[in-house]
């Protein structure tokens with residue numbers, strides 16, 4: 001088949017990989033200037049793969065897709081020509097003394113929503129010290145054993161490299177997607193099957209909005225963090241995600257705004273103060289990068305998958321795109337195309 005994909009973000013790259021592996025002719029269109037331009041939210045994401053913790057704002061379908069994707073990621077990564085850091089040794093929830101009631105409320109919600117066998121496991125301080133000695137501040141901790149993390153920048157690069165033979169059309173926005181047709185400024189382009197994975201660019205065909213998120217990369221040699229850690233705090237959620245090269249990613253604000261301007265002073269103070277309160281050793285870390293981007297979200301904040309003759313639309317991956325994308329792509333691809 002001749003396949004057209006509108007959007008070269010996380011979903012567009014995963015789809016291109018799958019469809020090229022199945023032998024199709026694949027054309028991907030994106031307004032970005034080139035393959036490394038950082039417009040897609042996929043580049044900015046911290047890469048937490050958190051089916052249980054995301055139950056705070058998601059439903060059981062997201063949880064199930066998350067578990068499935070945790071199985072699928074190693075298979076996807078094994079096909080890629082470049083290494084991608086991936087870890088599935090679990091993640092941690094932590095809380096400071098004084099924030100117990102906030103933490104209890106969230107943990108109780110997760111206990112109610114998480115299917116049996118996936119509940120948060122409370123850790124005694126000695127067990128926390130053994131698992132993550134760098135976490136010194138908060139005395140309360142829970143292990144979420146089925147969670148993981150992925151290096152999103154490496155994965156974006158490797159997915160594009162793995163989809164060898166794909167025709168990438170940069171600087172090429174798609175204004176509308178209809179069955180078998182991608183509409184561009186240069187006219188209608190016809191395909192056997194088209195995918196609309198434009199994220200926040202899918203308006204007005206989908207009522208998608210962008211939810212601003214800001215993150216930092218800290219260079220912290222000597223801080224031996226293995227797992228993603230989320231601080232349960234009364235006002236904001238803050239997480240720390242270790243990456244290769246002594247990097248700790250600290251994120252993320254969640255602001256109902258489509259402002260893509262640089263990180264604000266308020267977010268800087270709140271996120272970094274919270275990160276330092278979890279790992280005091282971060283005091284000497286260097287802030288090497290900060291970034292803001294928009295999470296594509298639909299009004300119900302749930303993912304949307306629409307499969308019709310000649311057209312597939314996927315959107316609304318919100319704050320858990322890396323968690324659920326492989327499972328959504330698996331569901332989306334008609335049997336004859338993958």
Ligand SMILES: Cc1cc2nc3c(=O)[nH]c(=O)nc-3n(C[C@H](O)[C@H](O)[C@H](O)COP(=O)(O)OP(=O)(O)OC[C@H]3O[C@@H](n4cnc5c(N)ncnc54)[C@H](O)[C@@H]3O)c2cc1C
Pocket residue numbers: 006007008009010011012029030031032039040041042043044045046047048049172173174175197198199200201202212213214215251252292293294295296314315316317318319320321322323324
């Ligand atoms: C700060 C932040 C932290 C995050 N952390 C996590 C995390 O820890 N774990 C997790 O699972 N998820 C996380 N996410 C969410 C995740 O990044 C998104 O859910 C995911 O990237 C959505 O994938 P997508 O392919 O739908 O959209 P995107 O990755 O945004 O890609 C959309 C693509 O469509 C292109 N496009 C736009 N308009 C057009 C047009 N007119 N024509 C053609 N192409 C177009 C864009 O240029 C872009 O390349 C985070 C997001 C942010 C912003």
